[in-house]
Amino acid sequence: MASFDASLDASSQSLAANVSSPVTEEEPDQKKLMLLRLAVEVAAEKLQRNVVRAKAINEQLAREKAIPRANTVDTIPGVVTYVRENQADDLLLHPLPITENPFRETEQEGCLIL
Numbered sequence: 001m002a003s004f005d006a007s008l009d010a011s012s013q014s015l016a017a018n019v020s021s022p023v024t025e026e027e028p029d030q031k032k033l034m035l036l037r038l039a040v041e042v043a044a045e046k047l048q049r050n051v052v053r054a055k056a057i058n059e060q061l062a063r064e065k066a067i068p069r070a071n072t073v074d075t076i077p078g079v080v081t082y083v084r085e086n087q088a089d090d091l092l093l094h095p096l097p098i099t100e101n102p103f104r105e106t107e108q109e110g111c112l113i114l
Helices: 002-006 010-019 027-066 072-089
Strands: none
16 A cells, blocks of 8 residues: 555645545545545546647657658759869868968967966
8 A cells, every 4th residue: 555655646645635534444445446546547647648748749740751851862962062162262171371360379378367
């Protein structure tokens, strides 16, 4: 019974606390039945939330699937042409001269605070 009570979430435990009144000999079965029903309701709510989340994910995937995509075979020649046309301006292939580099190191080396 202790592990059963521990599995209930906070809302279930507050409802279960209302059930824990003085118990007669006939009431233990009713209390167990009420706790069992409460646990089933909590499990059903969690399952319903999971179903709603799964439906939302499924809808999002369906929307993403409907987005038209270009085949790689069709796009590669365009990328190659673009790279060849712009390689003269590519700073990784042709770095700036040191005199034109705004990020060059100054003549002072070390920490300015010292």
